Amino acid sequence: MNTAVAEKKPRLTTSAMIASIAAEGQRVKAAPFGKALVELAATRPDIVGMTADLAKYTDLHLFAQAYPERFFQMGMAEQLLMGAAGGLAKEGLVPFATTYAVFGTRRAYDFIHQVIAEENLNVKMCCALPGLTTGYGPSHQATEDIAMMRGIPGLTIVDPCDALDIEQAVPQIAAHQGPVYMRLLRGNVPLVLDEYDYRFELGKAKLLRDGADVLVISSGFLTMRALEVARDLAADKVDVAVLHCPTIKPLDEAAIVEAVRYRHRLVVVAENHSIVGGLGEAVASTLLRHRVQPAGFQLAGLPDAFLDAGALPTLHERYGISREALGARIKRWLD
Structure with missing residues (x-):
């Protein structure tokens, strides 16, 4: 009798929590936020790092290793995290507070509003898993975080596209006087903007490529998608421009108006956020107030719904x- 036992192959699994948005074979940089903060803190002794039990999953563990005496682990208590960050800011420090976007906004909103923003304290909130960058379902998908945070007076909001955006944003938000909320991409983050002679400037939008048929106004990793789509549609003789808006608030209204006015082309706002209260509505309001009428206007964001759980590629396809x-x-909107 043959008693040989077949060798079992290891089961391949992917965590929906920390799944990468990078395509197979795409250029990436590991932990750009954590590395940029460590580098900046070498010359800025006033910078401290704080988290609510999520240092590893926001890349803040690199800061903790480099500057353990300037790192504060607050436990699973996001309200305490934001309240303590406000207290440290009052003492002249510049806290970088990290957690997941759903916890930083939904759970700690009142503390951000009353403790940090009302007194214009110098707290930098860098929150991972924005929008549909995790497959763990509505409990962890921060699809409405920009809508919530846009309503807070004086709060600056940053939605970087890639590793380069994050690296360059870190020192600028540290230098900015006042509270900042930055949507954080962590782990192996795609690198795309270095191909476009790009430099991040807080409060400024950047036209990455021009085109006669469509203007995509985008933020976050949807700018990466817009650039990919622009290359794809070029094969069909569709000319696509991409205007990247990494700062959601204050919005670069002048750049948006300039890109839309006097150009007869479809305007599409693409964002990793609900179509309610995000970049799309901010752009629509801007155009209306400046009396600029595009040839067409469409929102390419996430639906006003509680999204499904599952694998990111499946969910990104499902939700457009x-x-x-x-x-x-x-292509359908152009028909």
Whole structure:
């Protein structure tokens, strides 16, 4: 009798929590936020790092290793995290407070509003898993965080596209006087903007490429998707411009108006956020107030719904923000 036992192959699993948005073979940089903060803190002894039990999952563990005496682990208590960050800011320090975006906004909103923003304290809130960057379902998908934070007076909001955006944003938000909320991409983050002679400037939008048929106004990793779609549609003789808006508040209204006025082309706002209260509505308001009427206007964001759990590629396709789905939507709107 043959008693040989077949060798079991290891089961391959992917965590929906820390899944990467990078495509297979795409250039990435590991932990750009953590590395940029460590580098900046070498010359800024006033910078401290804080987290609510999520240092590893916001890349703040690199700061903790480099500057253990300037690192504060607050436990699973986001309200305490934001309240303590406000207290440290009152003592002249510059706290970088990290957690997941859902916890930093939903659970700690009142503390951000009353403790930090009302007194214009110098707290930098860097929150991971924004929008649909995790497959863990509504409990961890911060699809409404920008809508919530836009309503807080004096709060600056940053939604970086890639590793380069994050690296360059860190010293600028540290230098900015006042509270900042930055949507954080962590782990192996795609690197795309270095191909476009790009430099992050707080409060400024950047036209990455021009085009006669469509203007995509985007933020976050949807700018990466827009650039991919622009290359794809070029094969179909569709000319796509991409205007990247890494700062959601204050919005670069002058750049948006300039890009839309006197140009007869479809305007599409693409964002990793609900169509309610995000970049799309901010752009629409800007155009209306400046009496600028585009040839057409569409929102390519996430639906006003509680989204499903699952694998990110499946969810991005389902909700229209994958490369293929976004390209198909734009072609349909052009018909």
